[in-house]
Amino acid sequence: MDPVSSTTYRTGAPTHSEQAGIEALIREVRAADGVDPLNENAHFALRGERPAVHWIAPTPGSPHPRGYAQWDPETRSAIIVVDPAHRREGVGRELLACVRKVTPEPTLWAFGNLPAAQTFATKVGLTETRRLLIMRRDLREHPATPSVDDVVPAGVNIDPYRPDDLSALVEVNAEAFREHPEQGELTAADFEQRMGQAWFDPEGLLLAHDDDSGRLLGFHWTKVEPREVGGEPVGEVYALAVLPEAAGRGIGRSLLAAGVRYLQDRGVAEVILYVEASNTRVVDMYRSANFVTVSSDASYS
Ligand SMILES: CC(C)(COP(=O)(O)OP(=O)(O)OC[C@H]1O[C@@H](n2cnc3c(N)ncnc32)[C@H](O)[C@@H]1OP(=O)(O)O)[C@@H](O)C(=O)NCCC(=O)NCCS
Numbered sequence: 001m002d003p004v005s006s007t008t009y010r011t012g013a014p015t016h017s018e019q020a021g022i023e024a025l026i027r028e029v030r031a032a033d034g035v036d037p038l039n040e041n042a043h044f045a046l047r048g049e050r051p052a053v054h055w056i057a058p059t060p061g062s063p064h065p066r067g068y069a070q071w072d073p074e075t076r077s078a079i080i081v082v083d084p085a086h087r088r089e090g091v092g093r094e095l096l097a098c099v100r101k102v103t104p105e106p107t108l109w110a111f112g113n114l115p116a117a118q119t120f121a122t123k124v125g126l127t128e129t130r131r132l133l134i135m136r137r138d139l140r141e142h143p144a145t146p147s148v149d150d151v152v153p154a155g156v157n158i159d160p161y162r163p164d165d166l167s168a169l170v171e172v173n174a175e176a177f178r179e180h181p182e183q184g185e186l187t188a189a190d191f192e193q194r195m196g197q198a199w200f201d202p203e204g205l206l207l208a209h210d211d212d213s214g215r216l217l218g219f220h221w222t223k224v225e226p227r228e229v230g231g232e233p234v235g236e237v238y239a240l241a242v243l244p245e246a247a248g249r250g251i252g253r254s255l256l257a258a259g260v261r262y263l264q265d266r267g268v269a270e271v272i273l274y275v276e277a278s279n280t281r282v283v284d285m286y287r288s289a290n291f292v293t294v295s296s297d298a299s300y301s
Pocket of ligand 1: 033037079080082083086089091092094109110113114115116117118119124
C-alpha cells in the first residue's frame with residue numbers, strides 16, 4: 001500500500017478484501033445511476049486479470065470505500081467512481097489528481113455519460129473526445145424472421161468458430177478495427193481470455209469465409225449477458241467486423257442477421273450493441289436492422 005494523500009491510497013492488484021469493498025461500491029453506483037461504471041476491461045483489472053493502477057478512497061471504519069479510480073496502461077484510459085452518498089465532497093477531484101500523477105493527460109471514460117460526469121469533466125478542464133452509442137433491438141417487437149438480410153452473399157459461407165480459426169480471427173479483427181483504439185489491438189491471448197469466460201459459446205461466434213480461398217472475410221461474435229430483463233437473457237453484438245476489402249457485399253448485414261437469429265434461438269428478448277457514434281455508415285446499418293439508440297458512453301481528455 002503506497003499512500004498518495006491523507007485519504008486516498010494506491011494499490012497493485014487489489015487484495016480480496018479490497019476487491020469486495022470496491023465491488024460493493026460498484027453495486028451501489030449501478031443501483032443509483034442505472035449503469036455499470038466499469039467496462040469489461042476494468043472488471044478484468046479489478047479481478048487482477050489485467051494490469052492496471054488502482055486508487056482507493058477509504059471510508060474510515062468501513063470496508064466500503066467512498067471512491068475508486070483505475071488507470072489502464074494499455075488503453076491509457078482511466079475510470080473514476082464515487083459512492084452516491086459521498087458525491088460533491090471532492091472525492092472525484094482528489095482521485096483525478098492521483099491519476100494525473102501517473103499520467104498527466106488522462107482519458108476518462110464516463111459510462112452512461114450522466115449529467116454529473118459531464119459537469120465534473122467540465123469543472124476539471126476535460127472535454128469530450130469520443131462517444132459510443134448503445135443501441136438496442138427488442139426481439140419481441142422486431143423478431144428475427146427470414147429476410148433479405150439472411151441471404152448470404154454468393155461465394156461466402158457462414159459457420160461457427162473452430163479453434164484453428166484463431167489466428168485468422170485476430171488478423172481480421174486487427175484489420176477491420178484498425179481505427180478503433182481498444183478492439184483493434186486485441187491479441188490472440190486477449191481473445192483466449194474472453195473465450196475462457198463462462199458466457200463463451202463457439203456456436204455464437206459466426207465466421208464468414210470465402211468459399212474458394214477459404215479466407216476469413218468477417219465475423220460476428222455474439223454474447224449472452226448473464227443479466228436478465230423480464231426473466232429473459234440479454235444478447236449482445238459483442239463484435240462485428242468485415243475486412244475493408246470485402247466491404248459493400250452484404251457480408252456484415254448477413255453476419256448481423258445470423259447472429260441475431262442465434263441469440264433469438266437462445267431465448268434472448270433484446271439485443272444490445274456498442275458502436276462509435278462517428279461511424280455513421282455502421283450506425284445506419286444497425287438502424288436499418290431495427291436497432292435504436294438508448295444511451296451513450298463518452299470519453300473525456
Ligand atoms: C462524476 C463523479 C466521479 C464526480 O465525483 P464527485 O466526488 O462527486 O466530484 P467532486 O466532488 O470532486 O466534484 C468536482 C467538481 O465537479 C462538480 N460536480 C460533480 N458532480 C456534480 C453534479 N452532480 N452537479 C453539478 N456539479 C457537479 C463539482 O461541483 C465540483 O466542482 P467545484 O469543486 O468547482 O464545485 C461521480 O458523480 C461519479 O462517480 N459518477 C459515476 C461514475 C462516472 O460517471 N465517472 C466518470 C467521470 S468523467
